[in-house]
Amino acid sequence: xQREENKKLSSWRETWIVNKKLLQRLHTDRPKFLALRxxxxxxxxxxxxxxxxxxxxxxxxxxxxxxxxTLLHLVLAALFSAAGIALTGxxxxxxxxxxxxxxxxxxxxxxxxxxxxxxxxxxDETETRSRLSVIYQNQNGGGWGLGRAISLVDSLxxxxxxxxxxxxxxxxxxxxxxxxxxxxxxxxxxxxxLLPLLAVMLGVIYLAPMLSNKADxxxxxxxxxxxxxxxxxxxxxxxxxxxxxxxxxxxYRQDILCQKYNFDKTSAxxxxxxxAKLARGPMGMYSGASAAVSGILTGVIYVFVCLKAWxxxxxxxxxxxxxxxxxxxxxxxxxLISNAGQLRINTSFLKQVxxxxxxxxxxxxxxxxxxxxxxxxxxxxxxxxxxxxxxSQQYVLRHVNMKFxxxxxxxxxxxxxxxxxTFIKLLCRLYDPTEGTILLNGFDIRKYDYQEYLSIxxxxxxxxALTELPLGENVATAAEYDRTLAKSCxxxxxxxxxxxxxxxxxxxxxxxxxxEDGVDMSGGERQKIALARALYKDSPFIVLDEPTAALDPLAxxxxxxxxxxxxxxxxxxYISHRLSSCRFCDEILVFDKGHIVQQGSHETLVSAxxxxxxxxxxxxxxxxxxxxxxxxxxxx
Ligand code: ADP
Numbered sequence: 001x002q003r004e005e006n007k008k009l010s011s012w013r014e015t016w017i018v019n020k021k022l023l024q025r026l027h028t029d030r031p032k033f034l035a036l037r038x039x040x041x042x043x044x045x046x047x048x049x050x051x052x053x054x055x056x057x058x059x060x061x062x063x064x065x066x067x068x069x070t071l072l073h074l075v076l077a078a079l080f081s082a083a084g085i086a087l088t089g090x091x092x093x094x095x096x097x098x099x100x101x102x103x104x105x106x107x108x109x110x111x112x113x114x115x116x117x118x119x120x121x122x123x124d125e126t127e128t129r130s131r132l133s134v135i136y137q138n139q140n141g142g143g144w145g146l147g148r149a150i151s152l153v154d155s156l157x158x159x160x161x162x163x164x165x166x167x168x169x170x171x172x173x174x175x176x177x178x179x180x181x182x183x184x185x186x187x188x189x190x191x192x193x194l195l196p197l198l199a200v201m202l203g204v205i206y207l208a209p210m211l212s213n214k215a216d217x218x219x220x221x222x223x224x225x226x227x228x229x230x231x232x233x234x235x236x237x238x239x240x241x242x243x244x245x246x247x248x249x250x251x252y253r254q255d256i257l258c259q260k261y262n263f264d265k266t267s268a269x270x271x272x273x274x275x276a277k278l279a280r281g282p283m284g285m286y287s288g289a290s291a292a293v294s295g296i297l298t299g300v301i302y303v304f305v306c307l308k309a310w311x312x313x314x315x316x317x318x319x320x321x322x323x324x325x326x327x328x329x330x331x332x333x334x335x336l337i338s339n340a341g342q343l344r345i346n347t348s349f350l351k352q353v354x355x356x357x358x359x360x361x362x363x364x365x366x367x368x369x370x371x372x373x374x375x376x377x378x379x380x381x382x383x384x385x386x387x388x389x390x391x392s393q394q395y396v397l398r399h400v401n402m403k404f405x406x407x408x409x410x411x412x413x414x415x416x417x418x419x420x421x422t423f424i425k426l427l428c429r430l431y432d433p434t435e436g437t438i439l440l441n442g443f444d445i446r447k448y449d450y451q452e453y454l455s456i457x458x459x460x461x462x463x464x465a466l467t468e469l470p471l472g473e474n475v476a477t478a479a480e481y482d483r484t485l486a487k488s489c490x491x492x493x494x495x496x497x498x499x500x501x502x503x504x505x506x507x508x509x510x511x512x513x514x515x516e517d518g519v520d521m522s523g524g525e526r527q528k529i530a531l532a533r534a535l536y537k538d539s540p541f542i543v544l545d546e547p548t549a550a551l552d553p554l555a556x557x558x559x560x561x562x563x564x565x566x567x568x569x570x571x572x573x574y575i576s577h578r579l580s581s582c583r584f585c586d587e588i589l590v591f592d593k594g595h596i597v598q599q600g601s602h603e604t605l606v607s608a609x610x611x612x613x614x615x616x617x618x619x620x621x622x623x624x625x626x627x628x629x630x631x632x633x634x635x636x
Contacts, residue, residue: 009217010347018347021354022149030106033099040092041154045161045332047085049169052324054078060317107146111135114356119363120430121390131356134227135349141230142219144349152343159336166329173304173322178311185311197304204297205333211290213341218283220345222274229268236261294334301326363432366447370440370456378441378456378540378571380404380427385436387426396422398594400436404571409563411582412575413616414591420575421462423591424543427573428457458534459543466526466533468513471499472506475532486536492566493532494551494558498525523550531559535566542567545575560584579617588613 010018026034058074061067115123115132122128138144178188187193219226236258239245249255265272278284302323309319380403387397397419404410412420425431426438429445438445445453466474473479475486486506490499502508502519509518510529521529527550534542548556559566563584574585582588583602590598590605590613597612598605605613 010344010351012344014351015344015347018350018354019149019153019343022146022350023153026150030099033103036092036096036099037150037154038157040096041158042161043089043092045158046165047089048328049165049325050081050085051078052321052328053169054081056317056321056324058317059320060315063316104147110146110357111353114359117361118359119361120425121432122359122362124430125390127391128359131352133231135353135356137227137230138223138349138352140234141226142223144220144223144346145353146350148346149343149350152339152346155335155339156343159332159339162328162332163336166325166332169321169325170329172314172318173308173326176308176313176318178308178313182311185307188308188311188313197300200300201297201330204293204300205330206337208290208293208297209334209338209341211286211293212338213345215283215286215290216342217345218278219275220349222278223349225268225274229273232261232267233269297330298327301330363429363450364446365450366444368443368448370448370452377406379406379439380445380541381439382426383437383439385426385433385438387422387431387434389422389431395434396594397426397433400596402589402596402599404573405587406571407569408587409567409572409585410574411585411588412573412591413577413579413582413588413613415616418591419594420591421545424459424545424573424575428459428543429453456539457541457543458537458539460527460530460534460545460547462545462549464527464530466510466529468509468511468518470504470506471502471508471510471529474510474529475506475536477533477537481536486532489532489535490529492535492562493528494555495525495528495532498528524552524555527551528555531566540570541573542570543573543575546577547574548576548578548581556581579613579620590616 023034054074054077058071058078061071061074111132118128135145139147174194178186180186239258240249240255245254261267264270268274270276275283305319305322305326308314309316314322382400382402385397385400386395388395400423412423414420422431426433429438429450432446440448440453440456471490472481472483472486475489476482483506487499490496499505504517509515510526511520512518527547531544531547534544548559551559560581563572572585574582576582579602586601588598588600588602588605589596590611592612598608600608605611606617608614
């Protein structure tokens, strides 16, 4: 699919539309940067002609009347203009470099901001992640995409102005006449000679970049091979860098397993790989032919200028000017065509970026505000809710009906894959139900302002993510925060003793990536920090998905013993595989194959013989029952 998209070269119209979009975006986001970039390119393209022109005048004067005053003026003009150009150029460069700082970050941020802005349900799709990954691969592997478009626009502006400057200084080469006294050489004045000469020049100028673009296009059109090679290298080439993998790599000798991907000679970038074959074959030939054709152009120009000068059409000074200007003109034209071709190749990559950036959100955005209630009287109801994940025909939840009573401790249990986490994702509106409605205080949750709705939930997901920033900032998810509150949340989450041991306390960095004195926390410690973060947010609803999975039995027991103190007056929803840990909950929802099959207190459910809860309870209890000296009541 990707390969097919890239194989289609964009039309010139599309090239213009897509690249214009980028310029408009730059103009909106960073107008000063864009203006400076254009100015710098024009400056760099035109200023060399000043030197060429003044040098030609000096040589002309030296070869002609040799007037000392004129010469002095010309030399001074050459000196001052060179100094002025160099100074202004340096100033422009410096100002540009300052503006350019962070440009790479700006490009990356464009994509990551979009990723944050899109609905979770789109961000969660494999297709979205793979699109983003292809964009990064194109960018990091072949350099295609946003960065390339900007540097190509730079080069286009520069080559366009190089052309204009070259034309301005060369027009007289074609209009100057060889004197009649030159005899046969007057054929150089004839349009019949000039036209084929121009045709040859333009032909060569067109052919060279076309051949070079053809060579480059192999990289672009085969970007899928390139990307796959790059992905393999990105994964296997850096396998040994990660300390989390170090033990497994040694014990299972995964390095040997990976050798094939690192050293296989037929892999994309190796000596017998795809691109090596292309380089030995058509890609190399086109590239060589392009260089050869460029050489012919320079030769033809030199011969023409020399012949006209020899026949007396102009003197040595003008000859210098023409040679200098035409050489620059030829380079400019070549680069204009080559860059325009590259811009066209790059357009399909840039289009992928814009298709991603312009992908619309699909979730309804309501505007109702959520009443801030001190009594935390928020009531949530699932009314006949069914759900299937986007792109899937299979229902993961079916006809779910339930109501949370405020202040309740609600446990959600059930076998793997029965829909517990999906139920939570719907509750937090990470997805909208396929059928049915979820209501908050009687209103469809879609009608509320999304950010406000999210603010009433604190969730500790199973795969929670902490940052490598200091502990306190992680708990508060802010740089400025209430230290006393952060400390008390950590204590409630069972991290109090560990906090006392940390010399830097709340300022301790998590991990060593950002600070060498940082501390690598264990899985259980990280889970406690995640719990403290949920408590710090102090939302009316707290959702805990297996919150003690990584804790040792003592730590787990400590958390449960003060669960009521931790949760206070919040409504707690609690997912667990360990049924014993649900016993303190007022109500238990039992999920099986996407349905709520039972609902009630632990005592009611455990005595419902033949029910799912009874089955799960005894499956766990039996394992411990068979162990010697394991008192049944204290098992879980
Ligand atoms: P549980 O939390 O009870 O283990 P989940 O709610 O995580 O179950 O998963 C329920 C079903 O939904 C599983 O069959 C799972 O494979 C599927 N599922 C979960 N996440 C996705 C997703 N993002 N896309 C498609 N299917 C998913």
